[in-house]
Amino acid sequence: xxxxxxxxxxxxxxxxxxxxxxxxxxxxxxxxxxxxxxxxxxxxxxxxxxxxxxxxxxxxxxxxxxxxxxxxxxxxxxxxxxxxxxxxxxxxxxxxxxxxxxxxxxxxxxxxxxxxxxxxxxxxxxxxxxxxxxxxxxxxxxxxxxxxxxxxxxxxxxxxxxxxxxxxxxxxxxxxxxxxxxxxxxxxxxxxxxxxxxxxxxxxxxxxxxxxxxx
Numbered sequence: 001x002x003x004x005x006x007x008x009x010x011x012x013x014x015x016x017x018x019x020x021x022x023x024x025x026x027x028x029x030x031x032x033x034x035x036x037x038x039x040x041x042x043x044x045x046x047x048x049x050x051x052x053x054x055x056x057x058x059x060x061x062x063x064x065x066x067x068x069x070x071x072x073x074x075x076x077x078x079x080x081x082x083x084x085x086x087x088x089x090x091x092x093x094x095x096x097x098x099x100x101x102x103x104x105x106x107x108x109x110x111x112x113x114x115x116x117x118x119x120x121x122x123x124x125x126x127x128x129x130x131x132x133x134x135x136x137x138x139x140x141x142x143x144x145x146x147x148x149x150x151x152x153x154x155x156x157x158x159x160x161x162x163x164x165x166x167x168x169x170x171x172x173x174x175x176x177x178x179x180x181x182x183x184x185x186x187x188x189x190x191x192x193x194x195x196x197x198x199x200x201x202x203x204x205x206x207x208x209x210x211x212x213x214x215x
Contacts, residue, residue, distance in 0.1 A: 035173030040141035041163040048129035054079035056137035062164035064097040114198035117151035138163030
């Protein structure tokens with residue numbers, strides 16, 4: 001009985017398939033993690049104030065929860081007139097959640113994440129606050145940190161970043177329309193911010209970029 005020679009043809013086919021699909025795998029693997037990269041939530045630290053950004057559900061509630069846990073004695077509500085939920089605007093929502101009036105500070109001019117940072121910094125300085133917890137939606141936090149770290153860079157103010165649950169599916173961001181749209185929007189805005197497109201004047205440019213990608 002003689003041994004059968006190895007199937008060299010089959011071995012070559014496997015190597016060829018590996019050679020063809022390995023680069024594709026390298027391209028696809030990062031796509032699975034892009035949602036997780038957006039989400040950022042650090043361990044809560046005690047601070048002088050909690051800065052709550054407008055624009056998403058659960059943000060004021062997250063700020064109120066941190067206040068109730070005694071992580072800070074004050075809240076700054078940025079772009080306060082925007083809706084905070086069924087109770088009304090952010091200020092009304094905070095009051096409905098049991099935050100005392102004297103603990104609430106507000107600004108009502110910000111129209112972008114960059115302006116959230118830009119317009120809360122003078123309030124921080126005015127009241128002598130040296131630390132803050134910044135609250136926004138979970139998917140928004142990577143970009144929030146990028147912008148706030150830039151604006152607050154030379155202030156000496158220590159920032160901690162806490163994300164509020166928004167229903168965003170970070171692990172399988174491609175599985176539902178809301179998570180897909182959110183992921184696309186955040187990365188487009190992040191790219192714009194990296195190239196210096198900040199504030200409301202950048203929104204039209206970013207919308208043009210989004211339309212170009214969707215063609």
